[in-house]
Amino acid sequence: MNDWTVICRVEDIPVLGSRRVARPQGMDVAVFRNGQDQVFALLDRCPHKGGPLSQGIVFGTSVACPLHNWTIELADGCAKAPDEGCAVRFACKVDAGQVLLDPVEIATLAIDLAPPKAGPGASTGSVGDATFDVQAPHTA
Numbered sequence: 001m002n003d004w005t006v007i008c009r010v011e012d013i014p015v016l017g018s019r020r021v022a023r024p025q026g027m028d029v030a031v032f033r034n035g036q037d038q039v040f041a042l043l044d045r046c047p048h049k050g051g052p053l054s055q056g057i058v059f060g061t062s063v064a065c066p067l068h069n070w071t072i073e074l075a076d077g078c079a080k081a082p083d084e085g086c087a088v089r090f091a092c093k094v095d096a097g098q099v100l101l102d103p104v105e106i107a108t109l110a111i112d113l114a115p116p117k118a119g120p121g122a123s124t125g126s127v128g129d130a131t132f133d134v135q136a137p138h139t140a
């Protein structure tokens, strides 16, 4: 396994919410925290039509996409049946209260996936620098 990059502390992520992590290239990564303080990381792009999963509602180990309410399992990024498809999943772990992501994945994983051309998922926020700044979620 590669070295890990500290993103934030667990308490920096709202319970049942998320934070977005900007990348040098590619769409943001959404880092979710559930009610049991488990943390998960997915590309901020729903497998249906690219909705911003970071703005969804977290429940259990899932997030409900804010656009059409698909349920996405946070552990693997896959939609629950009868819906099909998976969001890109990023390796994520918590160590001593710190949330860590794999810097190689941050730099390379799904950087070719484009955001939707319209709708709430069209905005990816500002592109961060190599320190992978954590951004507040969208408010709309």
Ligand code: FES
Pocket (backbone or CB within 6 Å): 046, 047, 048, 049, 050, 051, 065, 066, 067, 068, 069, 070
């Ligand atoms: S874009 Fe997520 S459910 Fe349609």
